Amino acid sequence: MREHGGNLDLAQQRFGGRAEDWIDLSTGINRVPYPVGEVSARAWTALPSRAEIDALHQAARHAYRTSAPLVAMGGAQAAIQLLPQVAPCGRARILAPTYNEYAGVLSAAGWDVQEVRDLQALAGADLAIIVNPNNPDGRCYAPNDLLALLPRVGRLVVDESFADAVPNLSLASDADRPGLLILRSFGKFYGLAGLRLGFAIGNGADVGKLAAASGPWPISGAAISIGCRALRDDAWAEATSARLARDCLRLDAMVQSQGWALMGGTPLFRLYETPDALAAQEKLARGQIWSRVFAKEPTWLRLGLPGSEPEWSRLAEVLAR
8 A cells, every 4th residue: 555644543552542543644534524413214214316416516516616527436536536537547647746646546557657846848748637726835836827728738637635725726627628637535534534435527528437337336325415515504614714824824834843944835734844744743652643654755744734723733732852
């Protein structure tokens, strides 16, 4: 398995404790999740109907401000796994460093994969991939700059898994353009990663291929029920975006005493330059707070945002030791 956050089992093996004892800040998942509420018995016992899936699609179009074709999938990761089926093998260029599943999935499917460091270096690729905002450094690209790149590549995939709190960055409203495919994650912003829900938004041909490859029931009845409710709750999304913006400032201020420098981030996580990321991770882990480090970047430490006030208090206490 490739290196990811969320590997709390590793933290437990090294430092002990039960999973519920830990504050997992190694991911970019909102720790104040959308209130699930009641889920009907039918959602658990019946196969999802076409009408129910269509209702979820309409809720997603509402949340993502688009009228383009889309398909619900088992998280953005499910769409990444199926990307090789959208087009024949060719040259793939990925704007890096970024989420490492793209390179692994495409290479395994026979694509010629190249990681590049500049937006313009994507030109000429059969498949160009950008994560916007980027994971892990939060780099952002203006929609017009990405649209200008579109005629210069065979197909442009923009992963907007962290765009919910910065909707002005999204290209979802333009996703019906030929050659453009947008991926969205539900679980991160709504704090319900275990629900395994995401969306691919694009032109009819590409979305149709992904839908066919996903099969007739790509998501659960519970995901449909909760997703429909959450994606139409504009008040919750607006309040959550505002809270996350405040909490980013709070976390940045809290870690200053450690001598960590902010390198970037999104409203759901921050990336810090530290003297020694492994030492910083171990310090936090001894207080049962898990963070993300990067094997190729020994000074990088990524932290998600604490949720409840007790979580914030524990983080402050551990940092003060």
